[in-house]
Amino acid sequence: xxRIVLDVMGGDYAPDAILKGAKLALSAxxxxxxxxxxxxxxxxxxxxxxxxxxxxxxxxIRMDEAPGEALKKKKGATIFKGLSILKxxxxxxxxxxxxxxxxVAGSIFILGRLTKVRRPAIATMLPTLxxxxxxxxxxxxxxxxxxxxxxFGLMASLFLETIWGxxxxxxxxxxxxxxxxxxxQLVKETHNLFKTSHLNYYGNIExxxxxxxxxxxxxxxxxxxxxxxxxxxxxxxxxxxxxxxxVKKSYLYLFGMYLSxxxxxxxxxxxxxREYGGAPLLGVKGNVIIAHGKSDPYAIKNAIRQALxxxxxxxxxxxxxxxxxxxxxxxxxxx
Amino acid sequence: xxRIVLDVMGGDYAPDAILKGAKLALSAxxxxxxxxxxxxxxxxxxxxxxxxxxxxxxxxIRMDEAPGEALKKKKGATIFKGLSILKxxxxxxxxxxxxxxxxVAGSIFILGRLTKVRRPAIATMLPTLxxxxxxxxxxxxxxxxxxxxxxFGLMASLFLETIWGxxxxxxxxxxxxxxxxxxxQLVKETHNLFKTSHLNYYGNIExxxxxxxxxxxxxxxxxxxxxxxxxxxxxxxxxxxxxxxxVKKSYLYLFGMYLSxxxxxxxxxxxxxREYGGAPLLGVKGNVIIAHGKSDPYAIKNAIRQALxxxxxxxxxxxxxxxxxxxxxxxxxxx
Numbered sequence: 001x002x003r004i005v006l007d008v009m010g011g012d013y014a015p016d017a018i019l020k021g022a023k024l025a026l027s028a029x030x031x032x033x034x035x036x037x038x039x040x041x042x043x044x045x046x047x048x049x050x051x052x053x054x055x056x057x058x059x060x061i062r063m064d065e066a067p068g069e070a071l072k073k074k075k076g077a078t079i080f081k082g083l084s085i086l087k088x089x090x091x092x093x094x095x096x097x098x099x100x101x102x103x104v105a106g107s108i109f110i111l112g113r114l115t116k117v118r119r120p121a122i123a124t125m126l127p128t129l130x131x132x133x134x135x136x137x138x139x140x141x142x143x144x145x146x147x148x149x150x151x152f153g154l155m156a157s158l159f160l161e162t163i164w165g166x167x168x169x170x171x172x173x174x175x176x177x178x179x180x181x182x183x184x185q186l187v188k189e190t191h192n193l194f195k196t197s198h199l200n201y202y203g204n205i206e207x208x209x210x211x212x213x214x215x216x217x218x219x220x221x222x223x224x225x226x227x228x229x230x231x232x233x234x235x236x237x238x239x240x241x242x243x244x245x246x247v248k249k250s251y252l253y254l255f256g257m258y259l260s261x262x263x264x265x266x267x268x269x270x271x272x273x274r275e276y277g278g279a280p281l282l283g284v285k286g287n288v289i290i291a292h293g294k295s296d297p298y299a300i301k302n303a304i305r306q307a308l309x310x311x312x313x314x315x316x317x318x319x320x321x322x323x324x325x326x327x328x329x330x331x332x333x334x335x
Numbered sequence: 336x337x338r339i340v341l342d343v344m345g346g347d348y349a350p351d352a353i354l355k356g357a358k359l360a361l362s363a364x365x366x367x368x369x370x371x372x373x374x375x376x377x378x379x380x381x382x383x384x385x386x387x388x389x390x391x392x393x394x395x396i397r398m399d400e401a402p403g404e405a406l407k408k409k410k411g412a413t414i415f416k417g418l419s420i421l422k423x424x425x426x427x428x429x430x431x432x433x434x435x436x437x438x439v440a441g442s443i444f445i446l447g448r449l450t451k452v453r454r455p456a457i458a459t460m461l462p463t464l465x466x467x468x469x470x471x472x473x474x475x476x477x478x479x480x481x482x483x484x485x486x487f488g489l490m491a492s493l494f495l496e497t498i499w500g501x502x503x504x505x506x507x508x509x510x511x512x513x514x515x516x517x518x519x520q521l522v523k524e525t526h527n528l529f530k531t532s533h534l535n536y537y538g539n540i541e542x543x544x545x546x547x548x549x550x551x552x553x554x555x556x557x558x559x560x561x562x563x564x565x566x567x568x569x570x571x572x573x574x575x576x577x578x579x580x581x582v583k584k585s586y587l588y589l590f591g592m593y594l595s596x597x598x599x600x601x602x603x604x605x606x607x608x609r610e611y612g613g614a615p616l617l618g619v620k621g622n623v624i625i626a627h628g629k630s631d632p633y634a635i636k637n638a639i640r641q642a643l644x645x646x647x648x649x650x651x652x653x654x655x656x657x658x659x660x661x662x663x664x665x666x667x668x669x670x
Contacts, residue, residue: 064514129573139511142519176474176561179399184477184558207562208569223519224559226511227542228566234543235570238464242605246598253598259591263581270577 001033002311003091004304005082008038009060010098011295015042021300026051032308035091037078057081067101071109079103083110086286092311093287095303097295104140111286114320120283121152122290123159124229125276130213138279139226146189153219155282157199158322160216163315169216172205277302287315336368337646338426339639340417343373344395345433346630350377356635367643370426372413392416398628402436406444414438418445421621427646428622430638432630439475446621449655455618456487457625458494460611465548473614474561481524484554490617491552492534493657498650504551507540612637622650
């Protein structure tokens with residue numbers, strides 16, 4: 001039996017979507033037990049069982065709250081409560097669709113960073129024309145240094161190798177041209193670190209090539225990573241909406257689209273972020289999964305599925321071990 | 336009669352696509368005359384007329400060449416030759432689909448910057464759910480300072496107002512959260528400049544909201560702008576390819592898509608970058624249009640159409656005048 005802590009107050013559709021997602025997960029995964037953190041009133045109708053535990057708190061963090069402030073003033077908030085339970089070893093993973101800045105800050109403060117890791121980073125899986133790939137950092141840090149980007153690449157590489165069994169994953173650096181020397185100051189410095197590392201370094205990758213699937217990992221600062229992620233979501237939505245607007249103009253188009261519905265559904269499933277279920281925060285002492293702010297019950301269920309998987313394989317411990325084995329190189333490269 | 340200089344050796348499909356585009360433009364626009372810069376051999380079969388002039392040079396810059404190097408070693412390259420013709424006042428605009436770094440460096444070196452402008456920037460039009468909007472900077476600069484970003488916003492604002500008649504355009508700053516205070520150091524500093532300016536400042540905008548069309552201008556550093564631009568192109572292509580792969584799996588889907596073909600075509604036309612025809616480089620003394628590297632004849636024709644439009648309204652002069660009228664504020668805000 002694995003125990004996962006779930007923040008029931010995090011996310012745009014909390015608490016309803018989270019509670020429904022928790023129920024879905026409990027019926028789907030027999031080896032799952034859940035600790036739900038939230039207000040008494042919110043949890044009072046949740047079906048009790050020996051696989052469910054409630055930890056009550058009347059505080060939670062809004063989606064737009066400043067993480068630093070929250071950490072000072074709302075020590076009892078669901079996110080921090082949940083992370084403390086993880087810290088105490090009463091659970092194997094923590095899941096929240098709430099304020100991701102607060103999850104990152106709370107994880108660093110409460111759980112601490114893995115030995116040798118300077119900045120934890122969010123590793124998001126993205127669909128491509130081939131296999132899904134990892135974008136790191138998807139928003140945990142802004143104004144990263146070259147050494148941080150190198151560590152993001154290292155962590156994601158170990159993550160894909162250890163967790164998903166992808167052999168010697170190709171690590172690329174997001175830039176504005178494929179040629180060496182193209183990019184801003186940060187990219188140029190990071191390029192030199194990757195070149196002298198033992199990682200399977202692909203070189204620079206341009207924005208247009210990300211979704212082709214030629215690399216396994218795309219490394220960038222969290223400011224850019226987060227913009228890319230949200231831009232991609234927004235653009236995909238806009239494209240579908242623009243198409244819909246055109247289709248609506250004629251019954252013939254509508255009928256044609258109706259016939260090809262199956263293809264559209266298969267496409268949607270392949271590109272649906274909800275399938276991936278959330279992004280791990282790599283580099284902290286514990287398995288932390290940040291689910292999408294817009295998570296519905298299905299997305300929450302999948303985030304819990306992922307937390308369960310990470311718990312079974314001890315993601316955080318495996319990652320620390322792998323990072324320590326790379327310590328020699330790190331010290332060689334170090335700041 | 337307006338005279339436009341065209342670099343026939345710039346672009347992935349040069350010189351063929353450029354020459355064909357030149358012919359299309361000559362038949363489409365009666366008040367256009369062209370100066371073509373390129374090797375004698377390439378130009379020898381181009382139909383002569385009193386609306387066409389050739390300026391021969393045997394040098395040109397490859398798409399992947401370092402702009403700084405090229406500026407030193409290939410002074411006679413088509414791009415620099417073309418910009419010199421513009422500088423001498425023998426033409427009203429310059430168009431190239433070639434190495435955009437070389438066009439930017441050459442423009443600054445040969446034409447010079449507008450009074451008060453510190454860094455020229457590329458202003459790219461992008462389709463949205465509502466009206467097209469301007470993304471600035473799309474790649475002329477990396478590692479911009481806050482004051483540069485402010486000037487990008489100012490130039491794009493004056494550009495939309497003076498050239499397209501859009502009243503008091505909404506200027507937004509690309510960041511990772513809508514709330515004030517969210518973003519990296521650069522965004523925070525720039526936010527303060529915009530807030531105290533007279534521009535119609537919208538505040539931060541997130542990546543997902545860009546294509547909704549709620550703002551007229553999105554300001555960012557050229558490193559991020561270029562990544563966003565290429566990511567959008569790559570993603571749009573990938574989405575269509577993934578859809579195609581699904582549709583191919585059944586005759587029914589194929590038939591359905593065939594029926595809705597008209598809608599797909601209308602959508603494609605609305606989102607086709609070739610319709611916009613190229614992006615002006617704002618902030619240099621002259622009308623410079625950077626066409627897409629993948630320009631085909633149709634895109635080149637549209638880039639020339641735009642160059643013609645900018646020539647008629649004296650874009651560069653109008654912009655300089657408008658910037659000077661804002662000088663007081665600039666000095667107040669200045670570095």
